[in-house]
Structure formats: C-alpha cells, structure tokens
Amino acid sequence: MSFDNFLSQLKAKASELKTEALKFKNKDFLNAAMAGSALVAMADGSISSEEKQKMIKFIENNDALSVFTTSDVIKAFQDYVGQLEFDKDIGEAKAYQALGKLKTNSEAARLLVRMIIAIASSDGNFDAQEKKVAVRIAKELAVDPAEFEL
Secondary structure (H helix, E strand, O other): OOHHHHHHHHHHHHHHHHHHHHHHHHHHHHHHHHHHHHHHHHOOOOOOHHHHHHHHHHHHHOHHHOOOOHHHHHHHHHHHHHHHHHOHHHHHHHHHHHHHOOOOOHHHHHHHHHHHHHHHOOOOOOOHHHHHHHHHHHHHOOOOHHHHOO
C-alpha cells in the first residue's frame, strides 16, 4: 500500500468518526424534536401530511441535524407516534422524558419550541389542543410559553 492510499484511508476513517460523533452529540436533540413533533401532531387526533412535511423540512434544513438521514428522522418520528397510539400515557411519558434531556440547553429548547409551533400551524390551524401541548412542551423544557405568545 502506498503512503497516499494510506493517507486517503486515514482521512476517510477520520471523516466517518466525525460523522458518528456528530450523530451521537445530536441524538438527544433528534429524539426530543421527534418526540415533540409527535406530541403536537397527535394533539388534534390525526397527523396531516403538511405536519409531516414541515417536520422533515425543518430537520433537513437544521445544521445540527443534517448528519441524520431522512430515514433516521422518519423512524424516530414513527417510533414516538407508534408509542402514543399504542398507549397514550406511556407514549407521553417516553416523549416527555426525551424532551427533558434538553432542559439544560436553553438555545436548543427554544429552537425546539419554535419547531413545534411551526409544525402545529403547518396545516393552517394552530388549534387549542395543539397550543395546550405546545405550552406543556415549553414548560417541560423550562422555557416561558409567553415568549412564544402561548
């Protein structure tokens, strides 16, 4: 093996490790984002295609989450929705547990609340049930709901 090949392989491995490290670093945000998305999307009893599309677009355009594939995002979202559909109380407990991991990161928490509001209003109707869930999520994240006119 030539030195150039060795160097090339070493760079490729370093890049893979960086990508893996970024995924690990942002896994809590991904889970919290998908948990919050599932909670607010299910607030009115159904999930519209607009809500799903808004959530996917947000993730794709967020630098911190761009290391995740769309399939990773969809799988995490479907996992939280599935848990909520199977048993609402247990599903909510797991979703709020994931959200709670961001409580100490106020920047991430505020970003998450903005994302939740955008998803909830993507179908053109930010109803009382969705607002109630958004308020509860904000409080779980130690963010004042009034900052977002909730």
